[in-house]
Amino acid sequence: MEAAALPVAGKVPLDRDGGPRSRRSGHEPERFQESALAALAAVSSYLDSDDDLPGFFGRLSATMADLSRARRAAFWRLGPRGTLTLQPTPFGFADDSPVYGVRLQLGAAGEGVIERVVFEDQLDLVRGTAPALDATWRESGLRDIKSSIAAAWIAGERRIGAVVVYDSPHGFTLNDLGVLRLVGMATGLVWQYKESEDELGHTAVRLEAAMSARRHLLNNIAAGGDEARRRFASALHDDSLQLLTGAELQLERIRTDPNGNHQVQLDQLRNTLRKVEDSLRRLLTNVSPEPLQLPSDMREAISERLESMRVRAGIEPHIDIRLSEEVPQAIQAIALKNISEALNNVEKHAHATRVTVVAETVDGGVRVEVRDDGTGFVVAESVRVPGHIGLVAMRERAQLAGGWCRIQSEPGNGTKVEFWVPRSL
Ligand SMILES: Nc1ncnc2c1ncn2[C@@H]1O[C@H](COP(=O)(O)OP(=O)(O)OP(=O)(O)O)[C@@H](O)[C@H]1O
Ligand SMILES: [Mg+2]
Structure with a gap:
């Protein structure tokens, strides 16, 4: 098989039949x-x-x-x-x-x-x-x-x-x-x-496979909204709806018993309705909000959550949302889950008087900060407490999305949860 010589860079003088000139004479x-x-x-x-x-x-x-x-x-x-x-x-x-x-x-x-x-x-x-x-x-x-x-x-x-x-x-x-x-x-x-x-090519292929597994996992996590809906439905059924049925029965009793002690019966009914209210409020705080479409929805979801904390626990909210670009739904879902968990923790553990939520688009992703002025805690001791998974889940969600999550706290000095997730999975 014939092959043409490779193009030769530099200055090699060639003679008529293509060979380097004067090769067998001279210096x-x-x-x-x-x-x-x-x-x-x-x-x-x-x-x-x-x-x-x-x-x-x-x-x-x-x-x-x-x-x-x-x-x-x-x-x-x-x-x-x-x-x-x-x-x-x-x-x-x-x-x-x-x-x-x-x-x-x-x-x-x-x-x-x-x-x-x-x-x-x-x-x-x-x-x-x-x-x-x-x-x-x-x-x-x-x-x-x-x-x-x-x-x-x-x-x-x-x-x-x-x-x-x-x-x-x-x-x-x-x-x-x-x-x-x-x-x-x-x-x-x-x-x-x-x-x-x-070898690099093979590594890139392996990396791509790992990335696609990660994306798959992440989509499952983002689809966790379904799971939350199911929990919401069964909690609603087992708790609030049963109480409401009880209230209906009490009302029926008042209506059909003209000689009964209405004052006592109405007090009972009011107590039952309070329980219904409490149960519905519990559901509101314990179930993650559904993933929302737009940054404005994200702002709304956070504002509502903060407002209910203010009403219930007297924690003064500060909110600073600067999301310049549209954030994909899966990323919003992750960010909202983490914010929700951080706020749950503030409400449950911190005894705080103020809470601040900052969200901004930065470095091709979304950065969120949730700060409180509460009791604080020793992070190293609390991240692996059996049966308490909130902090670990926050970190895992951010890392699976290709981002990070840092928790800073010390007793007496409040807590800061900060995470960043990239805009594209
Ligand atoms: N903002 C906070 N202020 C004070 N303590 C906190 C705060 N956030 C977390 N902690 C402490 O860290 C511990 C671990 O938090 P984590 O969210 O992992 O679990 P949890 O809230 O107890 O349970 P769950 O699994 O329902 O989230 C808490 O029990 C609490 O002692
Ligand atoms: Mg928690």
């Missing part, structure tokens, strides 16, 4: 430098090309052959069981060449020429070739190989394989070997980079 170190630069530019060009791996190795092999005036070039890769196989695609071999079937099994003793190349990067050059290497190819069925040199394909300590050029009409030089070694090292680094990139 040696200068020529080495030119070839080395051209080879490195060819390797690194892969980093910003769209080449697939066979395409890249095909073009890099063509460049290698070009720079060392070889007829063919190939990369050989070391497998996990010590077998060297061809890395697609080599340059200069016919499609039916036996090279594609060659498997070189490296010996455990490490004394062969291939072992020396791969593990020590050493090769003896005799009259423009490495005779021991040539013999290896011929033994493997590549009978027409006349000359060859090879260098290790490595990334740091890691041995990836070997890079080989074959058949130079004028014989290979030490310069050619030097350039080959550079290519072996540079290709190793690119290879390692590619592997890390793949």
